[in-house]
Amino acid sequence: MARALARQGAARRTGPGPLLVSGLALAIVVVAAISVGSVRVLPGAVLGALLDGVRGHHSGTVDTIVWQLRLPRVLLASLVGASLALAGATFQGVFRNPLADPYLLGAASGAGFGASVVLVFAGAVPWLAHVGVGWAAFACALATVAVVALLARQGRGLPAVSLILAGVVLGSSLSAATSFLMLAARDRAAGILSWLLGSFAFASWDRVAAMLPLLVPAVLVLLLAGRALDVMQLGDESAAQLGVPVEAVKLILLATATLATAAAVSVAGVIGFVGLVVPHAVRLAFGPRHVRLIPLSAVWGAIFLVLADLCARTVLAPAEIPVGIVTALVGGPFFLLLLRRQRSGS
Amino acid sequence: MIKRAMVLVVLLLAFQAALATNYPLTVRDQLGHELTLPRAPTHIVSMIPSDTETVCALGACDALVGVDAFSDWPKQVASLPHLGNANAPDIERLVALKPDLVLTDEYSGLAARLEQLGIPVYAGTPQTYQGALDFLGVMGRLLDRQTAAALVRGRIEGQVAAVAAKVAKLPRVSVFVELDATPYSVGPGSYLGTLLEKAGGRTIVTRAMGEYPQVDPEYVVQQDPQVVLLMDAPYGQTVAKAEARPGWSGLRAVRDGRVLPLDQQQVDILSRAGPRMGDAVVLLAKLLHPGHF
Numbered sequence: 001m002a003r004a005l006a007r008q009g010a011a012r013r014t015g016p017g018p019l020l021v022s023g024l025a026l027a028i029v030v031v032a033a034i035s036v037g038s039v040r041v042l043p044g045a046v047l048g049a050l051l052d053g054v055r056g057h058h059s060g061t062v063d064t065i066v067w068q069l070r071l072p073r074v075l076l077a078s079l080v081g082a083s084l085a086l087a088g089a090t091f092q093g094v095f096r097n098p099l100a101d102p103y104l105l106g107a108a109s110g111a112g113f114g115a116s117v118v119l120v121f122a123g124a125v126p127w128l129a130h131v132g133v134g135w136a137a138f139a140c141a142l143a144t145v146a147v148v149a150l151l152a153r154q155g156r157g158l159p160a161v162s163l164i165l166a167g168v169v170l171g172s173s174l175s176a177a178t179s180f181l182m183l184a185a186r187d188r189a190a191g192i193l194s195w196l197l198g199s200f201a202f203a204s205w206d207r208v209a210a211m212l213p214l215l216v217p218a219v220l221v222l223l224l225a226g227r228a229l230d231v232m233q234l235g236d237e238s239a240a241q242l243g244v245p246v247e248a249v250k251l252i253l254l255a256t257a258t259l260a261t262a263a264a265v266s267v268a269g270v271i272g273f274v275g276l277v278v279p280h281a282v283r284l285a286f287g288p289r290h291v292r293l294i295p296l297s298a299v300w301g302a303i304f305l306v307l308a309d310l311c312a313r314t315v316l317a318p319a320e321i322p323v324g325i326v327t328a329l330v331g332g333p334f335f336l337l338l339l340r341r342q343r344s345g346s
Numbered sequence: 347m348i349k350r351a352m353v354l355v356v357l358l359l360a361f362q363a364a365l366a367t368n369y370p371l372t373v374r375d376q377l378g379h380e381l382t383l384p385r386a387p388t389h390i391v392s393m394i395p396s397d398t399e400t401v402c403a404l405g406a407c408d409a410l411v412g413v414d415a416f417s418d419w420p421k422q423v424a425s426l427p428h429l430g431n432a433n434a435p436d437i438e439r440l441v442a443l444k445p446d447l448v449l450t451d452e453y454s455g456l457a458a459r460l461e462q463l464g465i466p467v468y469a470g471t472p473q474t475y476q477g478a479l480d481f482l483g484v485m486g487r488l489l490d491r492q493t494a495a496a497l498v499r500g501r502i503e504g505q506v507a508a509v510a511a512k513v514a515k516l517p518r519v520s521v522f523v524e525l526d527a528t529p530y531s532v533g534p535g536s537y538l539g540t541l542l543e544k545a546g547g548r549t550i551v552t553r554a555m556g557e558y559p560q561v562d563p564e565y566v567v568q569q570d571p572q573v574v575l576l577m578d579a580p581y582g583q584t585v586a587k588a589e590a591r592p593g594w595s596g597l598r599a600v601r602d603g604r605v606l607p608l609d610q611q612q613v614d615i616l617s618r619a620g621p622r623m624g625d626a627v628v629l630l631a632k633l634l635h636p637g638h639f
Contacts, residue, residue: 039442061442068463069438119453133455186530186558187473191453194433201434202459318428318436319415 018286022299026078029303033074033310038317039065073203076267077309077323078302079211080200081274083264085301086222086294087257088275089282093229093290094253095160101275102145102261105167108272109174110144111137111265116178116192120185133195134210138266144170145258156247158254197322198269200309207267218260219298225253226291233290271305271324273331278304280338365492373488376470377452383466386490387447391440393432393456394471396620397449398423400482403498403621404491411443419614419622432456441465447488471619475540478619479503498621505624506544509631512638513546519634521547522571522599524588525558526578529566533557537619545630547573567593573634574599577616579607606633 034050035043041062049066052058058067091100102108114136122129128136148170152162178196182189228249232239236246261275278301279293286296305323308330312323372382391412392398398417401410407420412427414435427443430436432454440448441463448467450456457469468488472478479499486495521542523532532538532549536557539549550569551559574597576583585605588594599605608616615626632639 038436038439061444064441064463065438069441123452183560184556184558186525188453190431191433194454199434201430201437202455204459204462206462313436313438318439319430320434320436322434 018292019295019299022296022303026299026303026306029306030074030078033077033306034066034070036310036314037065037070038313041065068204072205072208073200073309074306075208076203076211077200077306079208079215080264080268080271081278081301081303081305081308082298083211083215083218083260083301084271084274085278085282085297085304086219087261087264088301089279089290089294089297090222090225090229090253090257091275092279093232093293094250095164096233097160098280099276100160100164102258103270103272103275104164104171105148105258106144106171106174107141107258107261108265108270109171109178111141111262112196112270113144113174113178113181114138114140115195115269116181119192119195120181120188134207134266138262141262141265142258144174145262149254158247158250194322195269196324198271198324198327199320199322200268200312201320203268211263211267214259214263218256218263221252221256222260223295223298225249226289226294229253229290229294233288269322269324271327273327273335274301274305277331277335277338280335284338284341365496367487367490367492369490371487373468373484375452375457375468377457379457379461379469381466381468383447383488387445387466387488389443389445389447390489391429391443391445391448392417393429393435393448393450395419395614396478396618397471397485399618399620399622400485401449401489404482404485404489404494406489406491409489411445412440437463473619474537475544475619475623478623481619482621502621502624506627509545509627509639513631513635516546516635516638519547519573520550520569520571521573521575521634522550522561522566522569523575524578524583526581527583527588529561529563530558531561533559538616541616541623541626541630542634544627545634547630547634563591563593567597570596570598572598572602572604574605575633576605576607577613580610580613583607 035041035046045062046066049060049062053063053067087102091102091104092098094100115133118128118131118133118136145167148163148166149158151166151170152158154162178192182192228244231242231244232246232249234242240246264271279297282293282296282300286292305327308326309323312321312326315321367386369385370382372380374380388409389411390401390406390409392401392410393414395414395417398410398413399419401407402420402423407422410423410426412429413423414431415428416431417423427439429440432451435456437456437459446466448460448465449471450460450467450469451471452469457467460467472481479502482495482499483492486492523538523542525531531551533551533556534543534549534553539551539557542549550566550571551561555561574588576585576588585607588605589600594600612629615622615629628639
């Protein structure tokens, strides 16, 4: 079986090529996203402001736009995109199910519920205002997935079917509670809805800084997990025979991916389809081996979300489209296309 | 004659001076954050339609440099740059306008983001009749338009008092306000509930049901309102569709032809707690007591 894996790897191009190409693509997309916005700033002026900023000179409107608005926004979009895609690839690998995603286990609906509670009651309950929307969303996302895992636990194992069932059911209940909050507090409904649909309009360096300490360790853990995931594709028993502590690895990977997703959702709202579509596209383009799939998913998740956010803030400028709507409108049909191609290919 | 005119001018100047704002001015907004204005703002961005109306009613429309997408009154603000809305703002364009005062809501998070960027921002927009009257005073101070604020407030209170004097002798009219067809309505504690009260009406919703409750259709039939106000008429609701609902044919409002569709302009006047509140009460009084106004 190890030989079968090796053959699979050899069929695709090996080496650092794809990662380099993808990294270059990300760099180009980031530069483009920083250069374009609702205020027209010439590329030379953007470059000037960037260089001035690097030298420590910050002044003027262009500087504010480039350094305080576009740069944190693009960075945050790429961090969130990378986290969501990484988490999606991990979940799909762990469950050996192409539809798995942290959202499926209630991370999204939990975060949405936490955010809505703060948005509705922060005026009446001062301590909720201190907690803030982001932390509430983060905590509720983690709590929801933890409860789902507890509900689904059988002995020492976590069967995929029970996990996903518990996730879907608890998620639906929390979504209903969120909808009720929106209807009960009509004047906050617009705010809750924009949060639920996801947006980088309020991106700031603070949010980038809040993401990093969670994201960096999570990315490191998930990047190291590629080889174990590859072995686990042979089935739990074979993996155990090959010396992988299957249940422990599963638990660590699911927890880490959930953490990354919760962090992403807490700074940007519920952005769908990134975790689902990106790993599929990467698998199709670069092959199914997780050693490569995991890092490439991160890079292409970042590219996808930076581009989606660029559409969100320019297509109808000065009005912004919630970025979650862009990812769903683009990601949905794209996913269906992948599905058809995969079927005709097999 | 000339002497008297001069006395008047001196008095007027003294009056103005007494009501002039001393800058730098520090105020707390409704989030409790401090805002300091070094001088009267000349580049104002308003992200709330009722705030836009207030700024213009105080005579500072020329100082507006940008508004949210829903601000459409007075007409001259239509030509200003639109900056999305408070929940999905175009912060980049807002920053490029270099405002020296931004007016926004307290919930969206826009205020916090603008504060980070060093842009003076006042967060908080009135939700009640009394809140809107007080807000006029706050804006008067911020914009150094305290005389205008007092005049606008006086006009609103005059309109409301005139309506109150007339409706005091008339029986109260029971009203079902339909915000949408599900149906959502307004309670007595809500902003529109207060206006109805001042216009000699009474919402069929009780205080216990809340400010914006979803109402059981049976309850509407059982309460048998004298007037139905279709606030959802600009969004496709029609009198014919409403009257065709089960049990509605026997309602007093239907029999008397008093299921009233409102147009967008009327809905805006009734839903924005701003300088047109007096007009809103007069409008409601005309709808509820035709022939008396």
